[in-house]
Amino acid sequence: MSFQQGLSGLNASSKNLDVIGHNIANANTVGFKASRAEFAEMVASAIGSSGGVNAGIGVEVADVAQQFSQGNLTITGNSLDVAINGNGFFTLQMPDGTPAYTRAGNFKLDKVGNMVTNDSARVMGYPVDPTTGLRTGSTPVPMSFPTTEPIPARQTTTITTSFNLDARATDAAGDPTATPPVPATPRATYGTSINVYDSQGVAKPVNLYFQKTATDNTWDVYDQLDDPLATPPVVATPIGQITFDNSGAITGPVATPPATGFSMPLTVNPTPPNPNNLPAFDVQIDLGGVTQFGTKFAVSNLTQDGYTAGELTGINVENNGMIMTRYSNGVTRAEGQLALSSFRNTQGLASLGGNNWAATFESGQPVVGAPTDGSFGSLRSGALEDSNVDLTAELVNMMTAQRAYQANAQTIKTQDQVMSTLVNLR
Structure with a gap:
């Protein structure tokens, strides 16, 4: 007579309650994946024994399997909180240098600007x-951002423009001999301006004026502009010409390498007074978006690629993992792209605690990529x-496990009563 079956049932039920309690305790843990106890029958076998006569020797916990189903997404409003919708794990480097993987995206910036858990x-x-x-x-590296010092200034290299010059405009010089006389068109009639930046991030206004010539298009x-009151008087000279074909499309100037398309160079002198004696610098004016149609002069785009120094003011992560940073100088730029890892067998991952897992032989080596690429979420x-964790289901499972524990305890009690009866026989 054996107590083995009841004892194994008690152990299995106790383990099941441990798993259920662990799930319930982590019902509010970000990125947590619930587990379940999976049982298997235990049978003693002997060589030559026939089937059908062995009552079995109880039950064992064959595995505690984690369930990697998708959890609900909760909006937090914190830009450093990131959730994965779909397949993949965030890729981590633990403090000891070993790799780890997590679904918990409640990230932080440490005091030196490292993105950490x-x-x-x-x-x-x-x-x-x-x-x-x-x-x-193509190899992931730790993400870090410039929180301890501003990003350096960048000198302007290109001004990008898109505007329309009025095809109805006549020679700006006018024609006083015509009847009636045609007055001259002031140069400022067709003009715009933009600030560019020198190598130290000091802004310099650049003015651009367009004056129709006697030559068609x-x-x-x-x-x-001209300044007749200056000493000596200033008479401006053109920095270049723009030409169009009969359909209003730009035909010149054609850029010289390394620039492409339609552009012209402009030499910019740093804003006086210039106490550091910075040299003049060249800027390419990209004219690819310029047209000549019979509508009024209008600028639709005027941008440049320089900026002054700036402090980090915000971070946002796009759905493809691209990390966009915002700075006090108005610059928004990409600083990195989060990496995801996937596994052939997620059930084979080893839990490290702290919402982290490690790869094992059973899980296979990670496949690393970027969000939205291939099968990545x-x-x-x-x-x-x-x-x-489904809290309602776990509470029901807990009651079932409790009943199983009580039933197994009852089999031990019954075995004890039978054993007492045998001992007391006279």
């Missing part, structure tokens, strides 16, 4: 060229993935 693990991502927004490497470009900034 609550247990100081570094968040990994791809390096990105801030100018082009394109990846500069041709306009002179100036960077200043997308990201949601300002949101967190909730625990996938």
Whole structure:
């Protein structure tokens, strides 16, 4: 007579209650994945024994399997909170340098600007060229942002323009001999301005004026007005010409390498007084968006690529993992792209605690990529993935496990009564 069956049932039910209690305790843990106890029958077998006569020796917990189903997303409004909607894990570098993986995206910035988790693990991502927004490497590196010092100033290299010059405009010089006389058109009639930046981030206003010439479809470009009151008087000279074909499309000037398309150079002198004696610098004026149609002069786009120094003011993560940073100088640029990892068998991951997992032989090696690429899910900034624990189901499971524990205890009690009866036989 054996107590084995009841004892194994007690152990299995106790383990099941431990798993259920762990799930309930983590019902509000960000990125937590619920587990379940999976049982298996235990049977003693012997060589040559026939089937059908073995009552079995109880039950065992074959596995505690985590359930990697998607949790609900909760909007938090914190731009450093990031949720994965779909497949993948955030890739981490633990403080000891080992890799780890998590679904919890409640990230922080430490005192030196590193993107970290609550247990100081570094968040990994791809390096990105801030100018082009394109990846500069295929190996994830720890994400870091310039919180301890401003980003340096950048000298303007290109002014990009889009505007229309009125095809109805006549020669700006006018014709006093015509009947009636045609007055001259002031140079400032067709003009615009923009601030550019020198190598130290000091703004310099650049003015552009467009003056129709006597030649068909041709306009002179100036960077200043005449000043007859100056000593000596200033008579501006054109910095270039813009030409169009009969359909109003631009035909010149054609850019010289390394520039492409239609552009002209402009030499900018730093704003006086210039105490540091900065040299003049060249800026390319991109004219690809210029047209000549029979509507009034209108500027639709006028931008430049320089800026002064700026402090970090905000971070936002796009759905493809691109990390966009905002600075006090008005610049918004990409600083990196978060990396995700996926596994052939997520059930094979080893839990490290702290919402982190480690790869094992059973899980296979991670496949690393960017959000929205291939089978990877997308990201949601300002949101967190909730625990996938179904609290109602867990409470029901707890009651069932309790009943199972009581029933197994009853079998031990019954075995004890039978054993007492045998011992007391006379």
